[in-house]
Amino acid sequence: MSDATELVDQTCDVLIVGFGPVGAAIATLLGRYGVRTVVVEREEEIFMAPRAIALDNEALRILQMVGLPDDAFEKLTIPCVRMHCPHVGEFATLDTSGDLDGHPRLVTFYQPDLERALRAAVARSPDVTVHTSVEFVDLADDSGSVRATVRAVGSERCATIRARYLVGADGARSKVRALIGQNPEGTSYVEEWLIVDAIGVAKSIDHIEFLCDPQRPTPHMPAPGGRTRWEFMLKPGESKESMESDETVRALIAPWTSSADVTIERKAIYRFAARSCDRYRVGRVFLAGDAAHVTPPFVGQGLVAGLRDAVNLSWKLAWVLKERASQAILDSYDEERRPHAAKMIALARWMGQLVMPPTRARAVLLHGAMKLLRLIPGLRALTEDLRIKPQNVYPEGLFVEGKGAFTRGAWFPQGPVRRAEGAEGAEGAVERSDDVLGPGFALVGLGADPSASLDAVTARAWAAAGGSIVALSAGAHLGDRAIAAQALDERLMPGRLRPAWCVVVRPDRTILHDGPAAEADRLVREALLEIGAMPLVTREAA
Structure with missing residues (x-):
C-alpha cells in the first residue's frame, strides 16, 4: 500500500475507486486471478466507527471465496430475530440458527475488523497496488481503455491512470456514478x-x-x-x-x-435510503456496492449485496482480461445483479413498514395480522424459515437455459468433503467443497469421474478456460484423473440423482450447466460456447 507521495502516471487492467469492504473484496479476487489492479482511496486509514453489522451465510461464503479464513475477523452467531409490538406482543420470529452451505445463517461483526482482514489479503497480492490519500477526479473513454485523473488529497498534483476497465466502489455518494450519468432511482426515508x-x-x-x-x-x-x-x-x-x-x-x-x-x-x-441505478455498467465502467444500490438496513443486506456484486463481477473481468472468455459476458453482471438487488431493496422496504408503523392503530392492525398468520403453518414458514428472503437465483444471465437436476443460475450447494489419499491438500482432512473446486470453473461429477467422458480436445480447452475437474462420491473414490473427494452429506450427493450426474460450476459458484455424467463432453462444449470460449476448442484442435 502506498500513499499519495508515490502517485505517478500508470497503466493497469482494472482501476477500483474506493477501498471499503466491497472495493477491497474486488481487489483481492482480481489479485487472486493475477489481474493487474490499482485501487485509489481518498481516506488514509480505515474508518474506525462500526457501520455495517450483519452478514448472512452467502456473504460468509463469498468471503471464503475471497480467501479469508474463518478466524480472519471475529463474528457473533445470531440464533434468531424477534419482532415485538407493545400492543400485540411478539408477532414474528425468524429462525437464523444453524448453518447453510457451510456457514452460519446470520452473524454480527465489527466492520473495521473485516476491513483490516480484507486489506491484509490485498497486501499479499503482488498484482494489486493501493494508493490511499488519493481522490478520483475525472474519467474519459480513451480508445479501448478508461483514462482516469486522480489527485493527491490536499494538493494540486494529479496523475493519469489508464485501465482497461474501471469499477466504482466509492459508496452512496459515488463520483464515478455521477460522471457516467447514473442517477439512482428510489427514495430516501423521511425519518431520521x-x-x-x-x-x-x-x-x-x-x-x-x-x-x-x-x-x-x-x-x-x-x-x-x-x-x-x-x-x-x-x-x-x-x-x-x-x-x-x-x-x-x-x-x-x-x-x-x-x-x-x-x-x-x-x-x-x-x-436511510432505498435506491438502485438503472444500469450497473456503462461501457468500460462498472458500479458495485452502495455506488450501485443502497438498501435500508432492516434486513441487514446492504454490505451483503455489495459482496454479491464483488464475486459476480471480479471473475468475469478476470476471464475477459485473460482471454478465457468473450467480452460479451460482462453484460451479464448487470443482467444478474440488478434484479436481485431490487428484490432485496423491496424486502427491506416491506420490513421497514413492520418496524416503524406510523400510528398505534396501524401497529395493531399490521402486527396483529402478522401474529394471526403465524397460526397457518405454510405462512409461518415464510418468516420463521427465512423463505421470504429472495433466493440468489438468476432468472436470466450467464448460464445454459433449460432444466436439469439442479437449478441453473442458482448457487451450487457447499458441503463437507474428504479428499482421496494422495490428492493435493491435507489427506483425510474434512474441508468445504468450494475449496476443493478451486478458484476457477469446475466440472463436478456426482457419482462419476466426468473426465472419462471428455474428448482430449475438449479437456484441453476446458483447462485453458481455467476449468478443473472434480469427482465426488458418497463412498469409494472415483477415477484417478480428476480431483477425487468423498461427499460427507446429501447436500452434494442428493439421493435423487440417477444416473451419475455432472454440474458445470462458475467461479462464483453459480450453476452454468448440468446433465448426465456420460454427456460431460457435450455439457462442457455448451458451457464454453456460453462464455464465448469455443475458440479455445478450435485452437486446441488445430
Whole structure:
C-alpha cells in the first residue's frame, strides 16, 4: 500500500475507486486471478466507527471465496430475530440458527475488523497496488481503455491512470456514478435515526430484536467484542444536536443498561435510503456496492449485496482480461445483479413498514395480522424459515437455459468433503467443497469421474478456460484423473440423482450447466460456447 507521495502516471487492467469492504473484496479476487489492479482511496486509514453489522451465510461464503479464513475477523452467531409490538406482543420470529452451505445463517461483526482482514489479503497480492490519500477526479473513454485523473488529497498534483476497465466502489455518494450519468432511482426515508454503538453492556441479549413501537421504533442487537447496537427513530421536532448529546443517549439506553456499564463508541444520525441505478455498467465502467444500490438496513443486506456484486463481477473481468472468455459476458453482471438487488431493496422496504408503523392503530392492525398468520403453518414458514428472503437465483444471465437436476443460475450447494489419499491438500482432512473446486470453473461429477467422458480436445480447452475437474462420491473414490473427494452429506450427493450426474460450476459458484455424467463432453462444449470460449476448442484442435 502506498500513499499519495508515490502517485505517478500508470497503466493497469482494472482501476477500483474506493477501498471499503466491497472495493477491497474486488481487489483481492482480481489479485487472486493475477489481474493487474490499482485501487485509489481518498481516506488514509480505515474508518474506525462500526457501520455495517450483519452478514448472512452467502456473504460468509463469498468471503471464503475471497480467501479469508474463518478466524480472519471475529463474528457473533445470531440464533434468531424477534419482532415485538407493545400492543400485540411478539408477532414474528425468524429462525437464523444453524448453518447453510457451510456457514452460519446470520452473524454480527465489527466492520473495521473485516476491513483490516480484507486489506491484509490485498497486501499479499503482488498484482494489486493501493494508493490511499488519493481522490478520483475525472474519467474519459480513451480508445479501448478508461483514462482516469486522480489527485493527491490536499494538493494540486494529479496523475493519469489508464485501465482497461474501471469499477466504482466509492459508496452512496459515488463520483464515478455521477460522471457516467447514473442517477439512482428510489427514495430516501423521511425519518431520521440515531445509531448508538456501545461497549460493555453487562447483560446483553444473544439475538436481534426489533421493538416496533410507533412511539419510538428501536432495533437492538449484540455484536462481537462486547458491543451492543441500538437504532432509535427520531420523533418530529427532535434535533441532531439534542439527540446526540450524552444525556439523551444515556436516557435512551437506560431501559437496557445503566450508564456506568457502558462506553459509547459511536453516536450518529442517519437517514436511510432505498435506491438502485438503472444500469450497473456503462461501457468500460462498472458500479458495485452502495455506488450501485443502497438498501435500508432492516434486513441487514446492504454490505451483503455489495459482496454479491464483488464475486459476480471480479471473475468475469478476470476471464475477459485473460482471454478465457468473450467480452460479451460482462453484460451479464448487470443482467444478474440488478434484479436481485431490487428484490432485496423491496424486502427491506416491506420490513421497514413492520418496524416503524406510523400510528398505534396501524401497529395493531399490521402486527396483529402478522401474529394471526403465524397460526397457518405454510405462512409461518415464510418468516420463521427465512423463505421470504429472495433466493440468489438468476432468472436470466450467464448460464445454459433449460432444466436439469439442479437449478441453473442458482448457487451450487457447499458441503463437507474428504479428499482421496494422495490428492493435493491435507489427506483425510474434512474441508468445504468450494475449496476443493478451486478458484476457477469446475466440472463436478456426482457419482462419476466426468473426465472419462471428455474428448482430449475438449479437456484441453476446458483447462485453458481455467476449468478443473472434480469427482465426488458418497463412498469409494472415483477415477484417478480428476480431483477425487468423498461427499460427507446429501447436500452434494442428493439421493435423487440417477444416473451419475455432472454440474458445470462458475467461479462464483453459480450453476452454468448440468446433465448426465456420460454427456460431460457435450455439457462442457455448451458451457464454453456460453462464455464465448469455443475458440479455445478450435485452437486446441488445430
